[in-house]
Amino acid sequence: MGKRGEAFLKIFGAVYREYQDTLGERLDFEDMVNRATALVESGRYEIPFRHILVDEFQEISAGRARLIxxxxxxxxxxxxxxxxxxxxSIYRFAGSDIHIMRNFGRxxxxxxxxxxxxHHTVxxxxxxxxxxxxxxxxxxxxxxxxxxxxxxVVLAGEAEHPAIQIAWTRRETGEQVLDDSLKALAAEPAQPGRKPTVLLLGRYRFIELDMRSLRRRHPNLAITFKTxxxxxxxxxxxxxxxxxxxxRFPSMIVDAPFSPLSRPKQNTTPTPKSAA
Structure with a gap:
């Protein structure tokens, strides 16, 4: 793992021990999942269920899969x-493992x-x-x-005109290009008595602009920002x-060489082209 990996384990070990000491006899969420799994596996808890329903299955972790x-x-x-x-699927950083879903039958x-x-797929x-x-x-x-x-993909409908537009900018022209784009949106037909909603999306929080100034310059639009x-x-x-x-799309920030120590293993083998 090299010196960076060793340094990571040293820091992680200290943080983990402090977390466990602070937790004491209390249980966190993963503790509850693991203890529930142990009770079921040992037979101390007998399930009365015949149907197990799981929503947002793409975010399932190895621990929760073991419980199921x-x-x-x-x-x-x-x-x-x-x-x-x-x-x-967006919660890999929190322990989710998308490959459990991709190998649902297995x-x-x-x-x-x-x-x-x-298994059967709908x-x-x-x-x-x-x-x-x-x-x-x-x-x-x-x-x-x-x-x-x-x-x-079954579509909600068909559009007569392009629904995606690209506005080319340079660092020094970005704000002006955005203003011009918002002016064009404000000029489009809208429902009477209702401001058109505009959602600004950024890959990271630091991309957020001066929203107060932006709303002041475009009072006919309801503008919000979210990551x-x-x-x-x-x-x-x-x-x-x-x-x-x-x-940023996709992010070019690569994982650290030691990230597999704290994340599910990444599967590089393409799966069959069928839904799970």
Missing amino acids: QALMTQNAEARIFAVGDDWQ EFGGVFAGHTGV DTGRTFRSVDKIALTARRFVLCNPAQITKT IHASKGLEADHVVLLGADSA
Whole structure:
């Protein structure tokens, strides 16, 4: 691991010991998951469930997957129903392992007629938010990653005009180009008595602009700023992606060589092109 890896372990060890000392006899979330798993595996807890439902399955961790497997092992009649989307996985830093979903059949599938990993997939590919000019562009971008599960996208509708526009800027012209873009949005037809909503998105928090000044210059728009992660699930009439350059989308900041010590292992082998 080299000197950086050794330094990381030294610092991490001190932080971990201090955390455990502060925690004392109390339980954190992972403690609860691990203890629940041990109770099920030992038979001290007998499950009354026949149906196990898991939402946001793309964010599942190895510890939580082990708990589900223990529940299913204890009751041969138990069935798991999981809902998730590997295109939306963002919590790897917190321990989630997307490869559990991508190998759903191997991890949770049943046995039937001599076959293992038996499971059934329902592709809920309909989007109620995005028209063709946005949804299909996003799909092409996401599938540049060969490890993504391929999905059919059923569109919310078709647009007559381009829905994505690129405004080229330099460092010194960025603010002026944004102002011009917002003026153009404010000039578009809008519902009477309602300001069009504009969501400014940044890869990092430090990209946020002077929102008070921006709103003062564009009083006919309802402008907000959020990071990409904080905006998940939200909508707006117009979305402006700030700083969309190769240094940020995708981020060019590589993981430290010792990051596998604290994260799930990364699978570099593409999975079969079928949803889990």
